[in-house]
Amino acid sequence: MIRVKFKNKLALTGAATTAALFLGLNANAARMDMVDVSNNNGYMSTAEYVSMRNEFGVKAVTVKISEGGTYKDPYAASNIANVQTAGLYINGYHFARYATKAQAIAEADFAGQTAKAAGLPVGAVLATDVEAEEQNNQSKATNDRNNAAFMKEIQKFGYRADIYTSGSWANNKMTIKGKTGWIAAYPYVVSGKNWYSTNHAWQWSSMAKFRISYGGFDVSQLNSNYYTADQKSTVKPTNKAAVKANNQKAYKNASKPCATAKWVKESKTYTLKTAVKLHTGASTSSSAITIFSAGTTVKTDQAIIQGGYRWVRQPRFNGYGYLATGPASNTLKYVKSDVTHTYYTVKSGDSWWTIAQRNGLSMTALASQNGKTIYTTIYPGQRLVVR
Known part of the structure; x- marks a missing residue:
């Protein structure tokens, strides 16, 4: 769970x-x-x-x-x-x-x-x-x-x-x-x-x-x-x-694409009141890059509501880091998107590697866009976002 x-x-x-x-x-x-x-x-x-x-x-x-x-x-x-x-x-x-x-x-x-x-x-x-x-x-x-x-x-x-x-x-x-x-x-x-x-x-x-x-x-x-x-x-x-x-x-129609949230522009500077983990993706199950101590100033460029939290993105010298700034009820600039996903249903014998290869993705990217890591167990019948 x-x-x-x-x-x-x-x-x-x-x-x-x-x-x-x-x-x-x-x-x-x-x-x-x-x-x-x-x-x-x-x-x-x-x-x-x-x-x-x-x-x-x-x-x-x-x-x-x-x-x-x-x-x-x-x-x-x-x-x-x-x-x-x-x-x-x-x-x-x-x-x-x-x-x-x-x-x-x-x-x-x-x-x-x-x-x-x-x-x-x-x-x-x-x-x-x-x-x-x-x-x-x-x-x-x-x-x-x-x-x-x-x-x-x-x-x-x-x-x-x-x-x-x-x-x-x-x-x-x-x-x-x-x-x-x-x-x-x-x-x-x-x-x-x-x-x-x-x-x-x-x-x-x-x-x-x-x-x-x-x-x-x-x-x-x-x-x-x-x-x-x-x-x-x-x-x-x-x-x-x-x-x-x-x-x-x-x-009914469980394999149909569904609407999802999208990132919105948000140039903002946060001063953290408590220590906060900086993640590799906008998910609590993604790996932690580091832990920012209380008082740290963080500049962000985008925000999204996802997985019960409001996430912001921090540009870094080698990519991006993500941190949760509060619960999803703190909607601020949250908007719905018309973007749809394509899903793949896991079959017996599948792995992160086989599904990623079949859909032209890296294992890390596939896991991340599903709010998981490559170490998370997947099961037959589970639906994964592949596009």
């Missing part, structure tokens, strides 16, 4: 059209029991969560808390407060970067402390999101040992533990036992079958739409009461027509 959080799994070819019709017209489509959100979704109001609950039957929200050993999601505290105000069950997740047992314990301590500070209540689930290159390079036994260490440590903070990963990694890169786990695998034509029914949750889409919220969301069907604090929820959608229409929108 990097934010990306694209964890997508099946080619959007003819099956996508079938899925669109099925999910839009069939009452047995997978449920939107749980939504997960992160900094990539920007600020989420209580009204948005109330709409998710009342109109779409959402029961629980799982918010990003932290990543690795230093990153704290800036929206965690507001998400936790607003979800609770909306009367939904609240949980959290930590995006894992650990490769050793010691690192897993250290990250669990960091995640637990960050969750406490952000207001995640005792008894909530604090899952470890295991899908990064660090774990891809480890053996199954090593990942199992590290995950067990993280979960044991996180329980010391009063949180319940679980593992989030993709269907292709479950019981391949790590062990996910029955009656545990939150598994991502999508899109999929349900056709009467509930995937991962023995696990706590099945994440089946990253493109779900909600009436008053911007963008696509990761949604999951809950197969147990684990993410609702072992309590049964009576939340049911009150607007079935909206659910049907939005499910249909989420999948």
